[in-house]
Structure formats: structure tokens, C-alpha cells
Amino acid sequence: MPLHSLIHNPRNARQNMEGVEGLAETYETTGVLQPCLVISVETFRSAFPEDAEALPSAGYVVIGGNRRLAAAHRAGLATLPVHVSAKLKTREEILVAAATENIAREDLKPFEELATIEELKTELGTYDAVAKKLGKTAGWVSQRRRLHHLQPEIRQALEARTPGMTIELARDLGKLKDRDQQLKAWRDSQRAASRTADPAAGKQSKPKKNKVPAQGGSGDGSGALLEGAAKARREACLLAVAAGAGDLARLAIIAAQAPAAPDEAVALAGQWLTETAVGPSELHLEALHGGEGTDRQKQAALALALAHCELHMTRTSSTDSAHARAYADWLETHTDYQPTDAEPAPTA
Structure with missing residues (x-):
């Protein structure tokens, strides 16, 4: 199609078109290899009547490929290959198509991702629905929503x-x-x-993450370092305890069905509380008297519930599938944890 008939999406989440110059240079030598996804102006007006005044009376709105359109203009091209979608008609369909295009290509900046999530939530009603439409986990959405704070x-x-x-x-x-x-x-x-800067090279070296040992005697060998998924889970647990956030009621139900030796659970929870400066004393029964509802005790309850889940998970090696799914889902929702062996979710 001729470039003059193609219009930028007025609801495009990308606020700035970065990298257009380099893309334009490749178009001058090799042309445009991937078509843009477009819908008619009439279809877009019908779905977004509030944007009607910003659009011409005819032409096509670019849903996927706004940066390609900008680069084509910069390169002086006369035409651009496009795919005209006859399926995208509703607000929801158009918003989801644009979001999956940008997110799958990792084209969005953090706050642009957040704005996309919030716009979809307004349309779909819940953040869980947003995650499903984007082919992402609830934890992926939850992580980005933290930027609000x-x-x-x-x-x-x-x-x-x-x-x-x-x-x-x-x-x-x-x-x-x-x-x-x-x-x-x-x-x-x-x-x-x-403090980790290298003064000789004038560069900063990447700070090392604290290694999380096999705390509290988890049945995997005294003092042995945890491997793979178990290590990632325990790092997520430590972050959850430090933040003192999360659905404690749901976690308590999961933990109640995760048998573990009380002393081991207290030891593991106590180490997390020590590392977060709360202190293991909050786990002592005598400390409960008259202290109901304090933030420190909520963190202690969170740590103890996570310890029960984690010890059970380590011992069973995830063979308890119902508990493993529930526990992993809690971690994904309330922390940055992602299963180490999980395959990428489909984005289209």
C-alpha cells in the first residue's frame, strides 16, 4: 500500500519511536521484509469512536508495525507491505493484538508495558484476564504492576x-x-x-547476588547448595518475606497441606527473618503474647508458611503435583519467581 494511506495507531503504547534511523538504513538497502498488520479506518473508528477526530476519513490504521511505518517514511519509501486483518473488529481484539505484537517483540519500555496492562484491564475487567490474553502468567503482570508504587x-x-x-x-x-x-x-x-566499581577500568562490575544456602536442613544434604529450581524458589521466598506482601490466607492453606518437621521449618523461617532484619525471635511462642497483628508477626507467619511449603517441595521433588502447582503459582503471583524449566508462554 502507498504510505500516504497508512496511519499510525493513535492508541499505540509506544511513546517514542527508538531505533528508527537504523531501521530506515536497512530498508534503503534490503527493503521491508515483514508486513505491517493493519485494519481499515472505518473499523478503527467503530471500535474507538473517541479517537475518530484524530483520523482521516479513509485509509488504514497500523496495529502492528508503527515503527516500521516511521522508518519507511524516513527511508523515503513509496509503499509498505501490509496484512489487512478482517478478524480484528472489537476494542478488545484490537487492543490485545497491538499489545501482543509489542510485548512479544519486547518493544515496550517498562512504563509503556504498565500502561498497556492497565488499558487491557479496563477493557477485560481483571488482571488475570489480561495475563491470559497476553499468554503471560499472573506473576508476570504482578511484577509490572509494582511500578505503580x-x-x-x-x-x-x-x-x-x-x-x-x-x-x-x-x-x-x-x-x-x-x-x-x-x-x-x-x-x-x-x-x-x-563499592563494586572497578576504579582501574572505570567500569562497574555487576553486584553479586547473595547465595541462598540449603537453609534449615532441607533433607538434601547438610550444608549442600541448592540446585536450580529449589535455589530460585528460596531466593523468591526471601524476597517475599522481606517485602512482607502477598496473600497470606492462600499461602496458609497451601502450607497446611505441606507436612514438615516443625523445628526445621522454624529454622528455615528464622534464617529468612534474620536476613531481612526482622529477627527469628518473632517465631518464639512467648513473643506472641499481646502482639497480634503487628507487621513483624505477619512477616514471621509468612516466613513460616513458606518454609513449610519449601521443605515439603524439596523433599517430594515436586511429585506432589497439586501442591507444587499451588505453591509455584503463589510464588509467581507475589514474587519475581519464574520456574526455571518453564517454556515461554505463547504470545500470539
Whole structure:
């Protein structure tokens, strides 16, 4: 189709078209290899009447390939290959198609992903429905929603790609709802990054993650380092305890069906509480008197429930499929945990 008949999607989640110059250069030499996905202006107007005034009376709206369209204009091309979809007609279908295109290509910045999720949630009703439509886990959506809680200074650091700031760190900071705690954690992270700098090379070396040992005697060999999925799970547990967040009621039901030796569970939970500066004393029965409902005791309850689940999971090697699914789902929903052997979810 001629370029003058193709229109950028006014609801495109991408706020800035990065990398257009390089793409234009390849188009000048090799042409455009992948067609854009388009629908008629009439179809788009029908689905989004609030955007009708921003559109011409005829032509086609680009749903997938807005960066390709911008690069084609820059390269001075006269035409662009397109695929005209006759299936995309409703708001939901158009929004999901645009979102899966961008997310599958990893084209979106963190806050653009968040905006896409929120727009789909408005249309679909729940975040679970958004995850299913995008072919993602509930945990994937939950991780990105944490960016809502970032303080303006940290949002700016993430958008400006300030040295030391990563999307993983931003998501972890988003677990902290208190402003002062969040800013302190960001400053501490910056100081830690500066301590790992290599002054001779003038570069920063990547800070090492704390290794999580086989805490509390998990039945996998005294003092042995945990392997693969078990190690990832325990790192996720530590983060969950530190954040003090998550659906404790659901976890308690899962933990009640995960038999473990009480002393071992207390030892494992106590180590997590020690590493998060809460302290294992919160697990002592005498400390319960008169302290109902405190944040520290909620963290202790969370740690103990996770310890029961984790010890059971390690011993059974995930053969208890119902418990394994429930436990892994909780971790994915409330932490950054992703199963190490999971295949990528389909995105189309």
C-alpha cells in the first residue's frame, strides 16, 4: 500500500519511536521484509469512536508495525507491505493484538508495558484476564504492576536509565510501599554498586547476588547448595518475606497441606527473618503474647508458611503435583519467581 494511506495507531503504547534511523538504513538497502498488520479506518473508528477526530476519513490504521511505518517514511519509501486483518473488529481484539505484537517483540519500555496492562484491564475487567490474553502468567503482570508504587525520583531514575537502576531493582523497590523505605533502599543499592566499581577500568562490575544456602536442613544434604529450581524458589521466598506482601490466607492453606518437621521449618523461617532484619525471635511462642497483628508477626507467619511449603517441595521433588502447582503459582503471583524449566508462554 502507498504510505500516504497508512496511519499510525493513535492508541499505540509506544511513546517514542527508538531505533528508527537504523531501521530506515536497512530498508534503503534490503527493503521491508515483514508486513505491517493493519485494519481499515472505518473499523478503527467503530471500535474507538473517541479517537475518530484524530483520523482521516479513509485509509488504514497500523496495529502492528508503527515503527516500521516511521522508518519507511524516513527511508523515503513509496509503499509498505501490509496484512489487512478482517478478524480484528472489537476494542478488545484490537487492543490485545497491538499489545501482543509489542510485548512479544519486547518493544515496550517498562512504563509503556504498565500502561498497556492497565488499558487491557479496563477493557477485560481483571488482571488475570489480561495475563491470559497476553499468554503471560499472573506473576508476570504482578511484577509490572509494582511500578505503580515507585516514588517519582525512582521512576525518573528508571526512565533515565540511571547507572545502577535496572528493571529488576525497580520491581523489587516497588514492593516497598513506604516512601522513606523505598528511597533508602535505592540509596543503599547505589552505594553497593559504587563499592563494586572497578576504579582501574572505570567500569562497574555487576553486584553479586547473595547465595541462598540449603537453609534449615532441607533433607538434601547438610550444608549442600541448592540446585536450580529449589535455589530460585528460596531466593523468591526471601524476597517475599522481606517485602512482607502477598496473600497470606492462600499461602496458609497451601502450607497446611505441606507436612514438615516443625523445628526445621522454624529454622528455615528464622534464617529468612534474620536476613531481612526482622529477627527469628518473632517465631518464639512467648513473643506472641499481646502482639497480634503487628507487621513483624505477619512477616514471621509468612516466613513460616513458606518454609513449610519449601521443605515439603524439596523433599517430594515436586511429585506432589497439586501442591507444587499451588505453591509455584503463589510464588509467581507475589514474587519475581519464574520456574526455571518453564517454556515461554505463547504470545500470539
